[in-house]
Amino acid sequence: MRKDLVWLFAGILFFGLLYLLNWGVKAISTDLLVWIGAFLSLAIFSFLYQDNPFYKFAEHLFVGVSAAYWMCMGFWNTLVPNLIAKLHPPIVKGVLPAIAEKPPEYWYIIPAALGIMFLMRLSPKAPWISRWALAFIVGTTTGLNLVRYLRSDFLGQIKSTLIPVIVVENGSLSVGGSFSNIVIVLGVLCGLIYFFFSKEHKGIFGVASRVGIYILMITFGASFGYTVMARISLLVGRMRFLLGDWMGLLQ
Amino acid sequence: MRRQIPLIITFIVGSVLIISVFIPHKPFGQLGENFSVYFDIIAVFAFILGAGNLLRVHGNRIYKKHKDWPYSMVTVAGFTLMMIAGLFKIGGSPGITGDLTEPGSMFEELYMYVFTPLMATMFALLAFYVASASHRAFRAKNKEATVLLLAAFVILLGRTPFGVKLTSWLPDPLSFLEIPNLASWIMSVPNMAGQRAIMVGIALGVISMALRVILGVERTYLGADSD
Amino acid sequence: MSFFETIANIDRRVIFLFIGFAVIIPVLLSFSCREEATPIVQSIFDKIESLPEGSKVLMSFDYGPSTVPEVQPMVDAFLRHCCEKNLKIYMMALWGTGHNLISESMEDIIEKEFPHKVYGVDYVNLGYKAGNQGLINVILTDMKKMYTTDARGTEIDAVPMMVDIRNLKSFDLILSLGGGFPGIKEWVLFGGDPGNIPMAGGATAVSAPLLYPYYPRQLLGLLGGIKGAAEYESALIKGYPKFKTYSHPAIDMMGPQTVAHIVIVFFIVIGNITFFIGRKREEGEKREGGVIK
Numbered sequence: 001m002r003k004d005l006v007w008l009f010a011g012i013l014f015f016g017l018l019y020l021l022n023w024g025v026k027a028i029s030t031d032l033l034v035w036i037g038a039f040l041s042l043a044i045f046s047f048l049y050q051d052n053p054f055y056k057f058a059e060h061l062f063v064g065v066s067a068a069y070w071m072c073m074g075f076w077n078t079l080v081p082n083l084i085a086k087l088h089p090p091i092v093k094g095v096l097p098a099i100a101e102k103p104p105e106y107w108y109i110i111p112a113a114l115g116i117m118f119l120m121r122l123s124p125k126a127p128w129i130s131r132w133a134l135a136f137i138v139g140t141t142t143g144l145n146l147v148r149y150l151r152s153d154f155l156g157q158i159k160s161t162l163i164p165v166i167v168v169e170n171g172s173l174s175v176g177g178s179f180s181n182i183v184i185v186l187g188v189l190c191g192l193i194y195f196f197f198s199k200e201h202k203g204i205f206g207v208a209s210r211v212g213i214y215i216l217m218i219t220f221g222a223s224f225g226y227t228v229m230a231r232i233s234l235l236v237g238r239m240r241f242l243l244g245d246w247m248g249l250l251q
Numbered sequence: 252m253r254r255q256i257p258l259i260i261t262f263i264v265g266s267v268l269i270i271s272v273f274i275p276h277k278p279f280g281q282l283g284e285n286f287s288v289y290f291d292i293i294a295v296f297a298f299i300l301g302a303g304n305l306l307r308v309h310g311n312r313i314y315k316k317h318k319d320w321p322y323s324m325v326t327v328a329g330f331t332l333m334m335i336a337g338l339f340k341i342g343g344s345p346g347i348t349g350d351l352t353e354p355g356s357m358f359e360e361l362y363m364y365v366f367t368p369l370m371a372t373m374f375a376l377l378a379f380y381v382a383s384a385s386h387r388a389f390r391a392k393n394k395e396a397t398v399l400l401l402a403a404f405v406i407l408l409g410r411t412p413f414g415v416k417l418t419s420w421l422p423d424p425l426s427f428l429e430i431p432n433l434a435s436w437i438m439s440v441p442n443m444a445g446q447r448a449i450m451v452g453i454a455l456g457v458i459s460m461a462l463r464v465i466l467g468v469e470r471t472y473l474g475a476d477s478d
Numbered sequence: 479m480s481f482f483e484t485i486a487n488i489d490r491r492v493i494f495l496f497i498g499f500a501v502i503i504p505v506l507l508s509f510s511c512r513e514e515a516t517p518i519v520q521s522i523f524d525k526i527e528s529l530p531e532g533s534k535v536l537m538s539f540d541y542g543p544s545t546v547p548e549v550q551p552m553v554d555a556f557l558r559h560c561c562e563k564n565l566k567i568y569m570m571a572l573w574g575t576g577h578n579l580i581s582e583s584m585e586d587i588i589e590k591e592f593p594h595k596v597y598g599v600d601y602v603n604l605g606y607k608a609g610n611q612g613l614i615n616v617i618l619t620d621m622k623k624m625y626t627t628d629a630r631g632t633e634i635d636a637v638p639m640m641v642d643i644r645n646l647k648s649f650d651l652i653l654s655l656g657g658g659f660p661g662i663k664e665w666v667l668f669g670g671d672p673g674n675i676p677m678a679g680g681a682t683a684v685s686a687p688l689l690y691p692y693y694p695r696q697l698l699g700l701l702g703g704i705k706g707a708a709e710y711e712s713a714l715i716k717g718y719p720k721f722k723t724y725s726h727p728a729i730d731m732m733g734p735q736t737v738a739h740i741v742i743v744f745f746i747v748i749g750n751i752t753f754f755i756g757r758k759r760e761e762g763e764k765r766e767g768g769v770i771k
Contacts, residue, residue, distance in 0.1 A: 033364040040365065040372070044369065048376065048494050061325050061326070063305070064326035064328065068333035069333055069337070069574065070301070072333070072337025072338060073577060075299075075337075076340075077607055078608040079295045083292050094348070096348070098632055102626075107285075111289040115292060118296045119303070121300055121304075122303050131253065131257040131474070134473075136264055136290075136293065139265040139464075140264055140287065143269050146269060148611075148672070149458055151672065152667045152692075156671060156692075157691055160691065183440050188447045191449070217398040218437060218442065220445075223687045223688075226684065226702065228381055231377045232378050232735055233547050233704040233735065234374045234375045234548070236704075237731070240505060241368070249506060250505070250506075284615075288612075291613050292609075345630075348631055352577055353581075362575075368543075370544045383490040385742055386748065389749060389750070407742065412513075412732060439690065442687055446691050450691050
């Protein structure tokens with residue numbers, strides 16, 4: 001047997017015995033569903049050692065279960081009340097009696113038709129029909145995004161950058177506040193200058209571009225720090241489930 | 252015609268939605284609202300399409316006995332079980348008339364003890380890889396990388412109580428140099444400035460791309476001509 | 479193999495083991511740390527404090543099981559605060575997984591800790607609707623066009639607290655919890671900013687830095703990751719000491735978080751030391767070989 005596998009099994013045996021001797025079998029959960037959750041969690045974690053059949057099983061199960069989950073959610077929460085119940089309300093009497101008496105709204109045939117066109121993607125004979133529905137989706141997304149991004153992400157951000165570079169608090173100059181505002185204004189300008197590639201980055205333009213790079217490096221460093229924090233939080237959450245809900249080691 | 256009609260649809264829909272912002276009255280305001288409702292409904296068909304495609308791909312693997320085909324059976328079995336539990340709202344007190352996620356229902360149990368552990372653990376794995384990748388790749392090779400590294404250190408330590416203890420000995424006039432205060436300042440000043448510059452740049456890109464798509468200059472979303 | 483080479487070529491599984499222990503041991507020892515709310519977090523607390531009784535708060539559950547450890551503590555803290563202030567809570571989801579999380583949050587927090595609250599009068603579950611930013615665009619002008627029933631199938635006008643709701647502008651505060659797409663950014667772009675509605679968010683740590691540009695004009699406050707959640711829990715305990723005996727998972731998680739951060743910083747420093755030593759050795763070997771670069 002491979003040496004590293006021997007060490008791995010010895011480690012699992014050691015900690016397993018340590019757990020049993022200290023806390024005993026009384027602490028561990030007796031709920032079958034919790035055991036299933038713990039098994040699946042450990043199957044995914046086993047990938048850290050190397051790819052194996054348990055990981056592959058869990059991964060494939062996840063793909064199937066999540067696809068069905070989203071489909072059921074979409075069906076019961078949007079398709080039934082917002083399409084089927086609108087086109088022919090009496091049909092939902094058995095599942096949504098509260099809205100079964102409402103009058104029908106036949107113009108909902110348009111999204112129904114577009115939706116069916118979208119599903120034609122699966123048809124071997126006429127997949128091109130799905131382009132019409134896709135064109136509608138793309139048109140809606142671009143039409144909405146153009147105005148919203150222009151308003152909030154472009155004009156809104158410019159407005160937020162127009163801040164006083166000399167800050168006065170309680171009648172006296174606030175050095176910290178003024179410095180921070182100067183950094184914000186110059187940082188945004190220099191960052192934008194860095195992204196302007198139509199002009200060569202020379203002279204004053206080049207200096208501003210270099211300042212922009214340093215501002216962006218601080219930004220990416222901050223993003224990295226927060227990303228690490230996020231990933232560790234997710235691991236802590238999983239460990240709290242395994243050690244608490246499953247092994248019963250936490251109060 | 253197979254490519255022209257979609258381009259016309261995109262142009263009409265996109266234009267109506269833009270005009271509805273400036274003329275929020277009938278018919279544009281009404282049409283804009285209706286188009287958004289259609290969009291919401293078609294989004295569900297996208298889920299159905301995804302599920303259908305999944306069954307097609309994995310069904311094909313099982314039928315042709317491709318490599319790892321038993322795992323495709325696991326996918327199809329998991330999908331079928333979840334779908335039956337969800338579509339027929341099995342278990343749970345009110346049954347088919349109640350909430351899909353009623354406590355005690357089979358759908359809710361599958362969500363809590365199959366879907367949640369799998370999804371949560373997939374993402375929890377990233378903690379290990381981020382540590383390993385940081386050790387291997389995060390090098391202060393030049394001035395820019397050093398600035399990035401220092402900022403990351405300040406955030407990593409400053410966002411924890413350890414950072415508070417590390418510099419709590421600093422006198423009051425120098426309290427702005429305490430790591431937690433530095434971390435807060437980095438987030439709300441240079442980080443904000445950099446993110447704002449990126450945001451403005453992205454906004455300009457989105458606006459120009461949206462215009463290109465609406466005017467039919469950008470057609471990659473239509474796919475290949477062979478369809 | 480020398481000590482330097484061992485460290486320089488350390489197997490990544492050893493790093494995984496260190497990270498594993500860095501998290502497991504503090505979790506077992508229940509090592510936790512109290513936090514102090516920063517201004518970006520305190521502003522949300524102050525806003526909720528300033529809302530009069532009966533104000534309408536819309537909470538959007540835009541997250542899934544993958545980010546529950548970060549976002550759920552924020553949700554729990556907001557629910558407790560809003561219930562304590564007797565605000566009306568409207569819960570909805572742009573993510574399918576948010577639907578389940580609304581049910582869990584209602585059961586674990588509102589029904590258990592505030593049993594006197596009445597469903598339909600003090601809180602309501604509107605459930606999940608597909609459509610992402612398209613949904614926000616519709617409900618900005620007409621909420622009942624998409625929400626014909628609540629999540630339990632009750633006709634929307636039969637829910638007492640929905641009677642005077644016309645659209646998003648009927649709400650006094652929108653709280654978006656999540657971090658992916660759709661999330662806080664979409665709420666700002668399609669809901670809060672165009673409708674001029676006060677908005678705050680609780681984001682995962684991955685997306686929090688990206689949302690800082692919206693603060694404070696378009697987003698009155700932001701909780702960033704588990705740190706933000708811990709700060710809000712601390713502010714809640716400070717304002718309402720009775721919550722000290724309640725669960726505070728974010729504060730509990732700061733201990734393992736701290737240790738793991740220190741371990742990662744340690745590995746980055748080790749990696750850089752080995753890099754610089756290795757580079758110096760290479761330069762030395764090249765000089766000895768008569769090739770100066």
